[in-house]
Every structure is written in structure tokens, then in C-alpha cells.
Amino acid sequence: MRPAATVTRRTVLGAGLLLIAGCKHTRASHSATLPPDESALNALLADEASVLAATTDPTQFAMHVQHYVALGGSTTGYAAPPMQPVGAYRRLLGSSTTSLRQAAIDAVDGTHAATFASIAASHEVMLRG
Numbered sequence: 813m814r815p816a817a818t819v820t821r822r823t824v825l826g827a828g829l830l831l832i833a834g835c836k837h838t839r840a841s842h843s844a845t846l847p848p849d850e851s852a853l854n855a856l857l858a859d860e861a862s863v864l865a866a867t868t869d870p871t872q873f874a875m876h877v878q879h880y881v882a883l884g885g886s887t888t889g890y891a892a893p894p895m896q897p898v899g900a901y902r903r904l905l906g907s908s909t910t911s912l913r914q915a916a917i918d919a920v921d922g923t924h925a926a927t928f929a930s931i932a933a934s935h936e937v938m939l940r941g
Contacts, residue, residue, distance in 0.1 A: 848920035856915055856928065857883045859908040863935075866901040867893050872938055879931045902939065909935040 860880045867873040873893035881887060912932035919925035 849915075849924040852915040852918065852928070853884055853924065856908075856911060856931075857885050859904075859911050860885065860931075863901070863904045863908050864890055866904050868901060869893065875934060875938075879934065882927055882931065905935050905939055909939065 857880070860876060860883055864873070864876045864880060867876050870893055873890075877887055877890050880890070909932050912928045912935065916925045916928035916932060919928060
């Protein structure tokens with residue numbers, strides 16, 4: 813006859829630790845949130861589209877198309893600069909520069925921060941020129 817198996821406190825504690833270690837804590841809200849910098853990218857893309865719509869200079873227009881693509885936009889629909897008043901362009905460019913600077917500071921992803929800062933610097937040069 814076999815002796816009865818006894819469960820020790822050490823066995824119970826070890827099994828409990830293994831059970832806890834095997835559990836993975838996941839947040840339901842994490843999957844519902846946007847990836848880092850996604851809301852900034854969306855806002856900056858909209859800003860750049862507004863700047864594009866007001867750009868009259870062909871050289872600056874081409875540069876803004878590159879900015880738009882760098883932020884994730886498509887060149888479809890941006891074949892040539894529209895004819896808009898210059899004042900609207902400068903106002904939108906200034907506002908975009910401010911938004912880009914702040915987004916570069918707040919960015920989680922280093923690549924995004926570098927992209928935002930680079931475009932902000934380009935916009936600043938255009939404002940001064």
C-alpha cells in the first residue's frame with residue numbers, strides 16, 4: 813500500500829507563484845487607444861493639407877507636397893498650386909509651424925519627433941523668406 817501524498821505549504825505556494833507568473837495582465841483600454849503620436853500625425857496632416865491648399869509659389873508648393881507625404885499623406889489631388897491670397901498662406905504656415913514644434917516636443921517616437929522638427933524648421937525658413 814502506498815502512503816498518502818501530503819501537500820505541503822511550500823508546494824501550494826510554489827504552485828501559486830507559477831500560476832501568477834503564467835498570467836498576463838492586459839488592459840482592455842490599451843487596444844482602444846491610438847498608437848503613440850497618431851493623433852498628432854492626423855492633426856499635422858490636416859494642417860499641411862490646409863497649407864498646401866493656400867500655397868501659391870510653385871517651389872514652396874513642391875516642398876509642402878514632400879512634407880505632406882512625410883506625414884503619411886498621398887500626392888493624389890496635389891498636382892499644381894491653387895491660386896489663393898498670400899495672406900492666408902502665411903497665416904496657415906505660421907500656425908502649422910507652431911503645431912509642428914509642439915508635436916516634436918510631445919512626440920513619443922523619435923522618428924516622428926525628427927520629422928515634425930524638420931518640417932517646422934522648413935516652415936520657419938519659408939516664413940522668413
